[in-house]
Structure formats: structure tokens, C-alpha cells
Amino acid sequence: GWRAVYDFFRRWRRHGYIRELHQRLRRTERERQGRLPEPSAGIIDSQSVDGSETCPASSRGYDGGKSRDGRKRHILTDTGGLLLEVTVTPANVHDSKAAPELLEAFMAEPGRLLELVWVDSAYQGQELADAFAAHGVEVVVVKRTDGTKGFKVLARRWVVERTLGWLSRSRRLNRDHERRPDHHVQMVWWAATITLVRRMAGQRPHWPEFRPHRLAAPGPARG
Template sequence: MTDAEWAEIRSAMPVPAWLLKRGGRPEAYCHREMLDAVRYLVDNGVKWMALPVDFPYWRAVYDFFRRWRACDYVRELHECLRHTARERAGRNAEPSAGIVDSQSVDASETVGEDSRGYDGGKSRDGRKRHILTDTEGLLLEVTVTTADVHDSKAAPALLETFMDQPGRLLKLVWVDSAYQGPALAKAFARHGVRIEVVRRSDGHRGFVVLARRWVVERTLCATRRSVCIPGSAGRNSEGGFWAG
């Protein structure tokens, strides 16, 4: 990270318990180095043990990552940064409208058959990521399924996960024609969210930029690599964020 990027991220991190004298041990490594190490691993697809030696010891980085995943700190940090970005753009911290779409990707040979499927429409054998973004393209929620799960089947769970968090204001979601059916409409109506289908004009051929939907397509293109980090409630006394 650049110094400017680190300044943004550090200001979004909650103060760890040991600095507030609420227990726990001070951490041995700078969080900036830890975050850089995790980002390097995700971006390059290397093994934990293959992290370059100029990062902290790989086992320390792995334990750091596991703690963040277990306590859902990645989501917490992302939410804070997203709120800041929206407020700087003159918008409310929480969006009232969003866009849903999905993307099927091939899985490697090491992915078992129990967690992969075949998407006949896209000719992809692997998994599918379903995402919800705001109108700026900022990621609100993501869920991963096997590639054979239809978009309309995964969308209700995607919405439920997002709307279960306190303070949500979502009222309108733009989708493509795959997101239809009484079960999906009922699930969205339960949260007071209206669905609006953005259709492609029959008179156009080839690639066409569609209103609203181009935003989520751009986000999918920008997130070719992704990490699925399951969340869990709770926070331990040593799990705060800080820089050494």
C-alpha cells in the first residue's frame, strides 16, 4: 500500500482492546505489513509458505488472516471504507438502490465435485459468484454457489445476508431478465425491496451498454480474483487492528 492508502485504511480500523487497557497482548507485527502480505498472496495465488521473506513470517500472517476471518473483521473494514467513499461522493452512507448480477468461473482441477457445477448457458464448469453493488459499483454483498445454481435461486439468500445487518435502507434493485419468479419476488417483498428488470432492446445486436447494469458488470470485471471469507459473530480481546 502507498502511504495515502494506508492512512485511509488505518483510520477505518477500530482500536484494539489492549490499547484501551481492556486486556489482551500487544501484537508483534505491524498491521500494514500483514495486510500487504495477505493482499500479495491473494493477488499472486502463492502458497502461504511461499510468501517472500521481506514480509512477516508466513505462519504469523496466516494466523492473522484466520483471526480476521473468524471475527469478520474484513467485512467490518470494508463497510467502513465503503461508507467513507459514499459520503465523500455526497451520498448517504447506506444505499437505497443497488444492482444484482452473477458471473460463472471455471474451477481448477483441485476443486471437488461436491462444490462445483456446470453452467450450460455460459459453458463453465466451476462456481458462480452472485454480487450486489450500489449504484457506484461498490460491493455490498457477495455469495458463492456452484455454477449450476440459477440466478433467481441465489438472489434471495444474497439479499437476506445483506438486509440482516442493522441500518440497511435498500428499497430498489435493478436486475436482468433472469431474476424473475414468484419465489424471488416474495423474498424481496418481505424486506420491502422492489425489483426492476433492465431489458435489452430487441433491435440491438452484439455488445450493448445497458443502463444501471453496466455498473455491476464493471465490478465483476474488476474482481476477477476474489476471496470468500465466511463471517462469524464476536470479537476477542486480542483481535483489534493496529500498526506497530
């Protein structure tokens, strides 16, 4: 029943299995593309989502800019849009405050080669720059052209925005239904892994229709 499924989910969360699975698949996909397993450049962005009634007030907030009452997921991707790291905060936490923790989580593992990260204008300030410089990572702000109105594709920025769009296709991530922020993090890893596996398989999801009348009785074994 649901208890067995939840115990499975909790065990994978505790040991970081789904994150490790995605990291291995991500490195394999980059090598398949003729790139190094670890990226030297990345892109950071965030996405606020409303919280459902199961999302407690103690771990949620109101994002006035996006009119969202819930949580915010912060992601780091490579230049192809593959997820590198994710953290989750209340939606009222400013992007510049959450970015150092996001980078720290990714750079904590040995073998990281990240040297440069593209961000939007929300990721500014000396404190953020110092936190990134401590890891030898340069921050490059991609700004909109002065006077530009409406939608505009920004160099490098569109890649991470596309990844956020991919994640939003997961029904579980349209709203935050999780009681714990770390459970939301795991749901992001699951959604990213499913997307990556489909990408590597080169096929769209297909669920065969079940038609009982097509089932035939087993016949004699054939040599």
C-alpha cells in the first residue's frame, strides 16, 4: 500500500539515490554529446509555485513579484539545460540569498569544474559575488536591453527557463503538495530524471492501450 511506497521514497531520499542516478545519467549524456562529464559553465534561475493546503506555513512564503504563496525552487543547469543542482526555499526568499547555498551544494562534491555561471539581474550584490568567488566561480549577469517590453529571448537565459518549463510539466510540481522542502527537492530530481531518460531514449512517452480481447491462451512451446 501507500506505506510501502512512502518507505521506498524516504529511503531513496535519505541516501540521495535519485540525485546520484540523475548525476550519473547526466554525465553519460554529456559524454555522448562529446563533452566533458562535468561542465565548466552553468546557468541559475528560480521558479515560485503555490503551495497546497498540505504545505505548512512554517516553510512557505509569499513571492510578491510572482504573486505566489508557497515555495521557490532554485536550479543550476549546464549550458544544455541538464539539471546540476536544486534547492527549495520559501517563495519569499530572494534569489541572491539562495544562490550561494545552491552553488555550495553542487561544489561540495569533488571533481567539479564549474568556472562561470550566467544569471539574471536578481543575482547581484557583493555578498553573492564573494560567495561564488570563494569557489573560483565567476558570475555574469545577462540583462534585458533597456526599454525592451514584453517577451524577449535572452542569450543563455532561455536554456534554464526551458528546463523550468520541462519541470512544470510534472503534475506533482505544478503546485507544492509536500509537507517538507526536502521532499519537494526529491520530486524535482524525479521529474528531471524522467525527462532525461526519455531524452536519452529518443522517444516520447507511450502507454499501450490495454485490450483484454487481444490476449490469447498460451499455446504449445515453439522450438
